[in-house]
Amino acid sequence: MSGDAYALRAEGVRKVFGVTEVLTSASVWARAGTVTTLMGRNGSGKTTLLRVAAGVLRPDQGVVAVDGVTMVPAKLHTLATLGVMFLPQGRLLVPSASVADHFRAVHVTYDGCEVEKVIEAAGIGDLMSQRAETLSGGEQARVSLGLAMARSPRVLLADEPLVGLAPVDQERLGGLLRSLATEGVAVVTSGHDTPVLMSISDEIIWSVAGTTHHIGSPETAREHHQFRREYLGPGFRST
Numbered sequence: 731m732s733g734d735a736y737a738l739r740a741e742g743v744r745k746v747f748g749v750t751e752v753l754t755s756a757s758v759w760a761r762a763g764t765v766t767t768l769m770g771r772n773g774s775g776k777t778t779l780l781r782v783a784a785g786v787l788r789p790d791q792g793v794v795a796v797d798g799v800t801m802v803p804a805k806l807h808t809l810a811t812l813g814v815m816f817l818p819q820g821r822l823l824v825p826s827a828s829v830a831d832h833f834r835a836v837h838v839t840y841d842g843c844e845v846e847k848v849i850e851a852a853g854i855g856d857l858m859s860q861r862a863e864t865l866s867g868g869e870q871a872r873v874s875l876g877l878a879m880a881r882s883p884r885v886l887l888a889d890e891p892l893v894g895l896a897p898v899d900q901e902r903l904g905g906l907l908r909s910l911a912t913e914g915v916a917v918v919t920s921g922h923d924t925p926v927l928m929s930i931s932d933e934i935i936w937s938v939a940g941t942t943h944h945i946g947s948p949e950t951a952r953e954h955h956q957f958r959r960e961y962l963g964p965g966f967r968s969t
């Protein structure tokens with residue numbers, strides 16, 4: 731392992747779809763023990779950047795490095811073996827399979843993970859016999875995060891994990907993400923659920939105009955005039 735302070739870095743990422751350059755030069759860094767959150771307007775390229783960082787999407791330019799070692803190319807399965815876990819926005823559950831089946835699959839694939847502990851932490855013990863298609867949106871989110879946790883990731887990239895959840899569930903899931911960081915996981919997340927995301931984040935990255943600005947702490951972000959004006963809006967209240 732190198733002395734790189736970042737468990738995962740995606741840097742200088744350029745991505746073009748057709749004739750549209752969505753990202754010109756964007757970067758996201760994941761540091762062990764911290765929560766980093768990508769914020770920015772719809773279509774600014776947050777998901778695209780996370781997909782590049784996770785090895786799902788190949789960039790036109792830029793590098794992805796794990797523990798300071800550049801991956802060429804960065805592929806999802808290679809990154810997964812190094813402990814990088816991607817939780818996409820849509821949540822990846824098999825509709826007809828039960829929650830228990832999902833966890834059995836994880837247990838078989840990732841020997842040694844403490845599934846029982848995760849199920850308790852995510853508060854999903856009473857959902858185990860339900861088929862995924864019968865779960866509510868919030869329950870699906872909790873199960874998806876639980877499955878990600880069961881893989882004992884070193885880096886968790888969670889794209890909009892709180893979207894569509896009731897405030898109380900946002901706080902609960904946010905708390906789970908925060909506790910993962912406390913255990914040493916490098917968590918990167920994204921979304922517009924600003925009060926909760928700010929309350930669990932150590933660093934805010936602003937995705938705008940094809941690039942990213944590493945703003946710093948949520949406190950700094952709240953006081954950042956341009957970020958307030960262009961993203962948070964004039965009526966933003968954090969509490």
Ligand SMILES: Nc1ncnc2c1ncn2[C@@H]1O[C@H](COP(=O)(O)OP(=O)(O)OP(=O)(O)O)[C@@H](O)[C@H]1O
Pocket residue numbers: 747748752770771772773774775776777778779937
């Ligand atoms: N596979 C693709 N083909 C063509 N265009 C794409 C593709 N993926 C993303 N885009 C476009 O790239 C832009 C950035 O999309 P992206 O999903 O990264 O935005 P986002 O910041 O995550 O937005 P949101 O806040 O709505 O989730 C959008 O204009 C989108 O339409």
Ligand SMILES: [Mg+2]
Pocket residue numbers: 776777778819889890
């Ligand atoms: Mg998105």
